[in-house]
Amino acid sequence: MSAEFDFIDLFAGIGGIRQGFESAGGSCVFTSEWNEFSRKTYSANYKERNDHIFAGDIVPYDEEMIPDHDVLLAGFPCQPFSIAGVSKKNSLGRPHGFECTTQGTLFFDVARILAAKKPKAFMLENVKNLASHNGGHTFQVIMHTLEKELGYHISWRIIDGRYFVPQHRERIIIIGFREDNDFSLNDFKLPDRQPVLKEILHPEDGSEKVEQPYTFGDMARVHSKYTLSSNLWNYLKEYSERQKAKGNGFGYGLVSGNDVARTLSARYYKDGSEILISRGTNANPRRLTPRECARLMGFDDSFIIPVSDTQAYRQFGNSVVVPVIKEVARIMKPYL
Missing domain, CATH: 3.90.120.10 (DNA Methylase, subunit A, domain 2)
Incomplete structure (x- = not known):
């Protein structure tokens, strides 16, 4: 059976975001993950097509070599923006956010791929603190890049995974569509009961x-x-x-x-x-x-x-809550 849409999986970790979008009928056509141990877990759990590329570090990767796709998915590294990450870097006198060149600027690798491949939509996931980091300036830069420079229509929301799994885990979800539509993350449905x-x-x-x-x-x-x-x-x-x-x-x-x-x-x-x-x-x-x-x-x-x-x-500490992503994929699918 042919896929209903294609997506790429950046900063893939162990594939939690991929699971969510495969559940909605999507097919992964390109993966990038630099950590060798995460790559081992990812490879053990997902079957790849013959033409599927599993790239390592995305930073030196030529965006023109990435296959065309409908949706870009990226849980780009959050340590530069997380409360714990910022506190640790401050204590060590190290830069954080976009000044952290090894991780914080990886958002701009997402941006250059969006600019080159122009997918119909994207979904980005990060820590809640991204919205307030550096007095909100970091988030303003991200929104300006996505909306003004790349022309996407944005919806975002902070979601606590505790409604799906017995764990407090607040994460920001940012959705963008190239075409203007009435998509809203307000359509995201929470389960009737909370697990323990x-x-x-x-x-x-x-x-x-x-x-x-x-x-x-x-x-x-x-x-x-x-x-x-x-x-x-x-x-x-x-x-x-x-x-x-x-x-x-x-x-x-x-x-x-x-x-x-x-x-x-x-x-x-x-x-x-x-x-x-x-x-x-x-x-x-x-x-x-x-x-x-x-x-x-x-x-x-x-x-x-x-x-x-x-x-x-x-790996699990860095992962997404899979059922949260499944619900995101469910409400995005009609607009793809």
């Missing part, structure tokens, strides 16, 4: 198939390696107390099955502190397994995780 963590956690009661190395035994219990050591748990509790004494809100996020988690970040592999699963009052909490992280981002259990836990945590 127990819907994505391993039940550990034998009702779930064992998936090594994450779960073991007749009851498919979570491997003990995901439980925090007493040293790490005590450190996190002491650190949290010190921060509270200073009036800061920083600390670990201890949650149970009926809760909604904080935002999963790419640093989760370090100590798991933002999402720790309670094991009861007298037991140390545990990290999420990579499979639970996949579910927390809306990937189903058929999604292959061919990399180490460290790389998997980074």
Whole structure:
């Protein structure tokens, strides 16, 4: 069956945006992702046509070599604009936003491809802080580029993934169409109910198939390696107390099955502190397994995780919430 529209997948990560637009009948004709571990996960999960190009770094890539397409998709790197990224760069005396030449200017690679290929539409995804970064100036530059210089009609909205998955995850979605139409992100529909963590956690009661190395035994219990050591748990509790004494809100996020988690970040592999699963009052909490992280981002259990836990945590922490993108694709499709 032929595709209903073609798209390209830039800064593709592990393909969460691609999943959303394939669900709406689209076909990916070009992919770009520079990270070797993300490329490994992406390649393990998506079948490519014979003529499909899987490029690495998009910066030196000639835009004229990119196939024609209906929709450009890009979750361009967000670290230069994220609250955590800006704070870290400020503390190190490093530039951020568009002054961060290694990542912040990657938006302009999106712009040069839009200028050359003139697709019918695009969808960009980034952190919520993009809208307010540098007093709003960064966002003004992006909007001016997309609207005034490239001539696209823009709709944007900040969407919290918690309506689709049990995780607070606010992201900005920017849609552009070359032709003027009545498309609006106000048509984006939220589910009737909000999920909670127990819907994505391993039940550990034998009702779930064992998936090594994450779960073991007749009851498919979570491997003990995901439980925090007493040293790490005590450190996190002491650190949290010190921060509270200073009036800061920083600390670990201890949650149970009926809760909604904080935002999963790419640093989760370090100590798991933002999402720790309670094991009861007298037991140390545990990290999420990579499979639970996949579910927390809306990937189903058929999604292959061919990399180490460290790389998997980074990849899911950098991913989009797949059902959010599916809904975006659904409402864009009639205008393609």
